[in-house]
Amino acid sequence: MTSxxxxxDAFDRIRQQVHQTVxxxxxxxxxxxxxxxANSIAWLVWHLTRVQDDHVSxxxxxAQAWTDGGWADRFGLPLDPSDTGYGHTSDQVAAVQVESPDxxxxxxxxxxxxxxxxxxxxxxxxxxxxxxxxxxxxxxxxVRLISVINDCTEHxxxxxxxxxxxxxx
Numbered sequence: 001m002t003s004x005x006x007x008x009d010a011f012d013r014i015r016q017q018v019h020q021t022v023x024x025x026x027x028x029x030x031x032x033x034x035x036x037x038a039n040s041i042a043w044l045v046w047h048l049t050r051v052q053d054d055h056v057s058x059x060x061x062x063a064q065a066w067t068d069g070g071w072a073d074r075f076g077l078p079l080d081p082s083d084t085g086y087g088h089t090s091d092q093v094a095a096v097q098v099e100s101p102d103x104x105x106x107x108x109x110x111x112x113x114x115x116x117x118x119x120x121x122x123x124x125x126x127x128x129x130x131x132x133x134x135x136x137x138x139x140x141x142x143v144r145l146i147s148v149i150n151d152c153t154e155h156x157x158x159x160x161x162x163x164x165x166x167x168x169x
Contacts, residue, residue: 003127003142007119010149011052015112017156018045021163022101029166030098036090041159043096045104046075047085048155053111054084055148059131059141060118065110074103119145 022030022045030042039047050066057064066072072081078095085096098104127142139147 003124004120004122007122007145007149008116011112011115011119011152014048014052014149014152014156015108017160018049018108019105021045021156021160022104025101025163025166027097027099029163030101030104031094032162032166033094034162034165037093038162039093039158040096041162042098042104043085043088043093044155044159044162045108046096046098047088048152049104049108049111050084051086051151052115052148055144056111056115056118059144060114062114062118065107065114069110071107071110075107 022041025041031040033040053064053066063069067081075098077097079092085092122141122145127140127145129141130138131141131144132139
């Protein structure tokens with residue numbers, strides 16, 4: 001198995017879990033928060049997709065789907081277009097409201113397609129290339145991609161947990 005196939009498989013699993021987690025939910029269910037300061041399903045999936053869009057598009061030297069693909073306009077959130085959700089306050093989390101699960105799924109699928117196109121071209125030799133010197137040690141392409149996968153997996157798992165709470169209520 002090559003690095004490209006392994007990375008593609010990881011991102012495919014995230015996509016599958018996004019679909020299973022948000023599919024069929026109402027806007028109210030997507031906005032549900034376990035408590036006043038918790039993250040909603042909508043915020044978790046929006047955030048994981050924004051991070052993937054932001055980080056992978058930078059690695060690929062491509063435009064973000066959020067800004068250049070018109071998704072920011074479709075969502076119409078009261079946030080700066082460059083916002084990925086890092087450090088959001090409780091009020092900012094609450095501001096991430098979506099009209100349907102199809103909006104979240106559509107954005108995620110668009111980002112996923114760009115991601116797997118990019119990672120499909122990554123060779124084993126590419127993984128050691130330094131992509132960010134602002135950290136000690138500097139961050140390589142492989143480390144950055146694993147970081148994105150880890151962030152996405154954690155957040156989609158959290159969203160699935162919240163969905164489970166909703167289903168049991």
